[in-house]
Amino acid sequence: MSKLLIDGGRVLGGEAKVQGSKNSALPILAASLLAKNESVFFGCPRLSDVDSSVKILRYLGCKVAQDGHTLTVNSSTLGIDDIPEPLMRLMRSSIIYAGALLASVGSARLTFPGGCELGPRPIDLHLSSLKKLGAEITERHGELIFKAPKGLKGSKISLSFPSVGATENIIIAASKAKGTTIITNAAREPEITDLADYLNSCGAHIEGAGEGTIVIEGREHFYGCCHSIIPDRIVAATLMSASAVTGSEIILDSVIKSHLDAIIPCFEQAGCDVKFDKQKMKINSPKRLKSLGLIRTTPYPGFPTDAQAPLMAVAAVGEGITVFSENIFESRYKHVGEFIRLGADIKVEGKVALVQGVKKLYSAPLCAKDLRGSAALAVAALSAEGTTEIDTTEYLERGYEELDVVLSNLGASVKKI
Numbered sequence: 001m002s003k004l005l006i007d008g009g010r011v012l013g014g015e016a017k018v019q020g021s022k023n024s025a026l027p028i029l030a031a032s033l034l035a036k037n038e039s040v041f042f043g044c045p046r047l048s049d050v051d052s053s054v055k056i057l058r059y060l061g062c063k064v065a066q067d068g069h070t071l072t073v074n075s076s077t078l079g080i081d082d083i084p085e086p087l088m089r090l091m092r093s094s095i096i097y098a099g100a101l102l103a104s105v106g107s108a109r110l111t112f113p114g115g116c117e118l119g120p121r122p123i124d125l126h127l128s129s130l131k132k133l134g135a136e137i138t139e140r141h142g143e144l145i146f147k148a149p150k151g152l153k154g155s156k157i158s159l160s161f162p163s164v165g166a167t168e169n170i171i172i173a174a175s176k177a178k179g180t181t182i183i184t185n186a187a188r189e190p191e192i193t194d195l196a197d198y199l200n201s202c203g204a205h206i207e208g209a210g211e212g213t214i215v216i217e218g219r220e221h222f223y224g225c226c227h228s229i230i231p232d233r234i235v236a237a238t239l240m241s242a243s244a245v246t247g248s249e250i251i252l253d254s255v256i257k258s259h260l261d262a263i264i265p266c267f268e269q270a271g272c273d274v275k276f277d278k279q280k281m282k283i284n285s286p287k288r289l290k291s292l293g294l295i296r297t298t299p300y301p302g303f304p305t306d307a308q309a310p311l312m313a314v315a316a317v318g319e320g321i322t323v324f325s326e327n328i329f330e331s332r333y334k335h336v337g338e339f340i341r342l343g344a345d346i347k348v349e350g351k352v353a354l355v356q357g358v359k360k361l362y363s364a365p366l367c368a369k370d371l372r373g374s375a376a377l378a379v380a381a382l383s384a385e386g387t388t389e390i391d392t393t394e395y396l397e398r399g400y401e402e403l404d405v406v407l408s409n410l411g412a413s414v415k416k417i
Helices: 022-034 048-059 092-105 124-132 164-174 190-202 233-245 264-269 305-316 336-341 371-383 403-409
Strands: 004-007 013-017 038-042 063-067 070-074 107-111 136-140 143-147 156-158 180-184 205-207 213-217 226-228 249-253 273-277 280-284 294-296 321-325 345-349 352-356 365-367 387-391 413-416
Touching: 004 371, 013 403, 022 038, 022 048, 022 070, 022 092, 022 164, 022 190, 048 063, 048 070, 048 092, 092 107, 092 124, 092 143, 092 164, 124 136, 124 156, 124 164, 164 180, 164 190, 164 213, 190 205, 190 226, 233 249, 233 280, 233 305, 233 371, 233 403, 264 273, 264 305, 294 305, 305 321, 305 336, 305 345, 305 352, 305 371, 336 345, 336 365, 336 371, 371 387, 371 403, 403 413
Parallel strands: 013 249, 038 226, 156 180, 294 321, 365 387
Antiparallel strands: 004 387, 004 413, 038 070, 063 070, 107 143, 136 143, 180 213, 205 213, 249 280, 273 280, 321 352, 345 352
16 A cells, blocks of 8 residues: 655646546446457556556457557457456456456456445446346355346447446447447447547547437447547646636646646636647646536536546635536536545535535545545645645556656655655
8 A cells, every 4th residue: 555745836847748538448348358469558547546447358268468558359269258356356346347248258257346436326327228138147155146148239229327337338348249239328438439449540430429319220240440539628627626626827738628628617717827739738727726616517518537536636715615516427526525634614415515615635544435536636735735645546546547656747845655
């Protein structure tokens, strides 16, 4: 277990490259099971969640090689259909292997997934959707057994909520199903589009990814390809928050502006100046931030729930009141108690958090309790007076590649011990 020691109060400067997207890489790695030869992924982030995916792929019999940010998966040696409980518990997104294994070998044996405790994130939509594609699912002693004795068949699936994970599971499974699958009320996140782009390059026929309705024509044969993972929009938002709370000017490389369309106005509301030159973004932040107004988390293209915690660090030192309304996950305010230890003025009532900005935060020992909360604590510590110690950084390493090094290269005083 490691900790971060952050000396606050330093102005940042310079340029940082935004890593590849965790939420894009994980489902794409699972989808590589469909290609019966080699796929090469560029810009794959070096994260503990990616390491967990590699462990699962190797357990299933795949050959995996990693060289820096290039990861190669050869699924021609895929030989089994089960993932044991210790591997399933490593991350929440491991349920994506249900659709991938059904499509590639016709069966799967999994246990319930693990990951951050963010309140109920039921997999009911995953299960009901796979059943509509022809899967038979039974639960026995905590094990989920998936079978498709007659093969997967295309179907019309209307999601009651635009779940990213369920949409990904359907896309992967339906890509090899017989016939046409139509998903309505599908998730529209950029990571969905990235998954579809990879599968289409492998031989799939997917139309409408990134829109509310997705149409998938099942195909039988898939071949590996080379694919570049999109930049991580949440990491970009986190680094933008670091600039904001320190009154700094920094440049971020590898940023897709359209992916941040719901986030950029929040920083502009706070007084930051944001400019783009192709895939480079410059953010120049004032010495004292303004209120961010009202921020409501909603499915894409709305404000992302994963960016709520880092933006709350910005609001904590902004002048005036900012109101957050969390509409995606329960238990998504676990970082609030730690913010208050730093001197933040925050009140939570159900889904709503009321943040009264203060002029200064002060260092304190902190304990991170989830991935995005841990990043938010690091951002808040950058503006706090004194040295802040943040415990349980294994959460941070699930989604941020060497954040301590990135911040240090921008001029922050961050040590990992």
